[in-house]
Amino acid sequence: MKLLEDRIKEDGIVLDCEVLKVDRFLTHQIDAHLMHEIGQTFAQSFADLGITKVVTIEASGIAPALYAAEVLGVPMVFARKTKSLTMNEELLTSEVYSFTKQVTSTISISKRFLNHTDKVLIIDDFLANGQAAKGLVELCQQAGSDVVGIGIVIEKSFQTGRALLEAAGIPIKSLARIKGFVDGQVEFLSADA
Amino acid sequence: MKLLEDRIKEDGIVLDCEVLKVDRFLTHQIDAHLMHEIGQTFAQSFADLGITKVVTIEASGIAPALYAAEVLGVPMVFARKTKSLTMNEELLTSEVYSFTKQVTSTISISKRFLNHTDKVLIIDDFLANGQAAKGLVELCQQAGSDVVGIGIVIEKSFQTGRALLEAAGIPIKSLARIKGFVDGQVEFLSADA
Numbered sequence: 001m002k003l004l005e006d007r008i009k010e011d012g013i014v015l016d017c018e019v020l021k022v023d024r025f026l027t028h029q030i031d032a033h034l035m036h037e038i039g040q041t042f043a044q045s046f047a048d049l050g051i052t053k054v055v056t057i058e059a060s061g062i063a064p065a066l067y068a069a070e071v072l073g074v075p076m077v078f079a080r081k082t083k084s085l086t087m088n089e090e091l092l093t094s095e096v097y098s099f100t101k102q103v104t105s106t107i108s109i110s111k112r113f114l115n116h117t118d119k120v121l122i123i124d125d126f127l128a129n130g131q132a133a134k135g136l137v138e139l140c141q142q143a144g145s146d147v148v149g150i151g152i153v154i155e156k157s158f159q160t161g162r163a164l165l166e167a168a169g170i171p172i173k174s175l176a177r178i179k180g181f182v183d184g185q186v187e188f189l190s191a192d193a
Numbered sequence: 194m195k196l197l198e199d200r201i202k203e204d205g206i207v208l209d210c211e212v213l214k215v216d217r218f219l220t221h222q223i224d225a226h227l228m229h230e231i232g233q234t235f236a237q238s239f240a241d242l243g244i245t246k247v248v249t250i251e252a253s254g255i256a257p258a259l260y261a262a263e264v265l266g267v268p269m270v271f272a273r274k275t276k277s278l279t280m281n282e283e284l285l286t287s288e289v290y291s292f293t294k295q296v297t298s299t300i301s302i303s304k305r306f307l308n309h310t311d312k313v314l315i316i317d318d319f320l321a322n323g324q325a326a327k328g329l330v331e332l333c334q335q336a337g338s339d340v341v342g343i344g345i346v347i348e349k350s351f352q353t354g355r356a357l358l359e360a361a362g363i364p365i366k367s368l369a370r371i372k373g374f375v376d377g378q379v380e381f382l383s384a385d386a
Binding site (some may be wrong): 008024025028029030031033035036058059062063067069070073075076077078080101109110112113183 | 216217218221222223224225226228229251252255256259260262263266268269270271272302303305306
């Protein structure tokens with residue numbers, strides 16, 4: 001997605017060889033117009049699959065997932081990283097290991113919002129080692145839901161996440177695929193067609 | 194906002210005399226179409242004030258704030274409840290006390306995203322004791338930004354938040370104002386004009 005790649009080049013900051021900071025438009029300050037375009041692109045890519053729910057994880061996945069859900073005309077559900085006070089019912093839970101933080105956290109979705117009739121599109125802001133997406137896939141599987149696709153805003157293609165998800169047989173659409181960082185500049189692979 | 198009040202009556206669950214659970218459309222599963230209507234209503238209510246930023250707090254504030262920002266044509270910034278790994282710069286921070294959880298947490302926004310030229314619309318999902326909104330106002334004040342309005346999706350009018358914010362002289366628009374709960378049913382005040 002050229003609009004996104006241009007924005008990453010313009011506003012992304014390469015912190016070191018593995019970390020790209022995009023807090024000017026995606027992870028802290030959010031450009032709603034860009035998120036709308038991103039959501040629309042995801043919705044078009046996964047049209048005609050009978051999607052019934054869009055699932056993401058708080059907080060930076062919410063904006064692109066919301067617009068995708070709006071265009072698809074289905075509800076969006078975001079997994080929580082901490083348990084809410086009013087989550088007094090049964091939960092789907094999964095353990096997610098963070099390589100950067102080196103901690104395991106429990107993510108959860110209420111059982112009331114996913115079931116065996118659901119066809120789910122998972123959306124997330126980043127794909128690196130694939131642990132967050134894998135955790136979301138596991139929540140859907142626990143509910144008996146069918147994960148029909150995964151939409152990623154920015155993929156770090158030099159890390160192992162994509163291979164992990166492809167091994168599970170789930171179609172992936174990444175809007176920007178980063179090959180690597182050279183002299184503080186981002187180099188892209190061709191994005192998914 | 195009748196659409197919202199109807200939805201609260203239909204899908205809201207009164208847990209006890211002070212807790213309303215709206216996780217079927219706002220705080221966990223999100224109805225994007227309803228959020229779009231809500232964002233549009235906020236944008237119309239605070240039009241012509243020269244707003245340059247919409248500010249909210251993760252996670253449930255993001256959806257209504259995003260649509261308000263899109264309609265107003267300005268960026269949205271969400272305050273974080275925990276420090277992000279890539280937040281390596283100077284932060285605006287504020288302490289927020291939660292009466293329900295009885296803990297104080299630190300919320301933050303990067304100094305790069307708010308400054309003395311900004312006119313800010315604060316959006317949040319709930320107004321109860323007003324502590325979260327007060328914390329967001331403090332972040333804006335630290336940056337020298339002018340808070341020109343506060344938009345609240347659901348106000349618990351029987352709690353003290355509104356009085357706290359009105360004392361600070363900031364115009365408030367609440368789309369649903371809850372007078373109280375009677376026999377597990379929600380009773381509304383007239384919403385803000």
